Amino acid sequence: MTGPTTDGRVLKGNETRRLVLAHAMRIASVEGLAALSIGRLAGELELSKSGVFALFGSKEELQLATVRAAERVYHDHVIAPALDRPAGVERLLVLLEGWLEYSRTRVFAGGCFFYAVGAEFDAQPGRVRDALGEGSRTWRQLITDQLQAACAAGELPRDTDVEQLCFEVQAMLEFANAMSLLHDDEAPYQCARRAVRRLLRTE
Known part of the structure; x- marks a missing residue:
């Protein structure tokens, strides 16, 4: 039987976990997942340290939990606002605008969390890379699905090379993110918006 004391400990543990992961996401988006450690998070x-260790158990589990937490933030800021729009170009434009705003407004201090840590782990086989790769495939598939729906609805030519167009759209977003961070400039986002709309033939 669960009593008040046990419930209180669970709630405190959940609150501590959220606090640790919020801080871990801020660090990782700027310094990378390798910069995370249980000792550092506990100290800051x-x-x-023993309490934080009990929540995660290892550095890898901490990294994986941070990736999962970042995925939830990403979903709330980028994906969820588009889900009530009709599939096709309309939903895709909301997704892409959501992505640009998520990066521009620095939901994560280092811009796109997944662009930052993906570059860190893309050549390092393991569970963290696998998790990042799965998230990347899911995002790419979401864009591809909207392009296919747009072709089926006549919003794009039926012979559109959907895989190529998806690649080009994603490249525009990631380049805008990288250039904005490097030059501390918002202009790349406007360039990306115009380029994406031309690719989708909405300008």
Whole structure:
């Protein structure tokens, strides 16, 4: 039987986990997942190292939990606002605009969390890379699905090379993110918006 004391410990543990992961996401988006450690997070948040260790158990589990937490943030900011729009160009434009705003407004201090940590782990086989790769495939498939729906609805030519167009659209977003961070300039986002709309023939 669960009593008040047990419930209180669970709630406190969940609250501590959220606090640690929020801080971990901020660090990782700027310094990378390799910069995370249980000792560092405990020290910076003034928590006990043993308590943080009990929540994650290892550095790899901490990294994986941070990736999953970032995926939830990404879903809320980029994906969820588009899901009530009709499939095709309309939903795709909301997705892409959501992505540009997510990067421009620095939901994560280092711009797109997944662009940053993906570059860190793309040549390092393991569970973290696998998790990042799965997330990347899911995002690419979501874009591809909208392009296919647009072709079926006559919003794009039926002979459109959907895989190529998806690649080009994603390249525009990621380049805008990289150039904005490097030059501390928002202009790349406007360039990306115009380029994407031309690719989708909405300008």
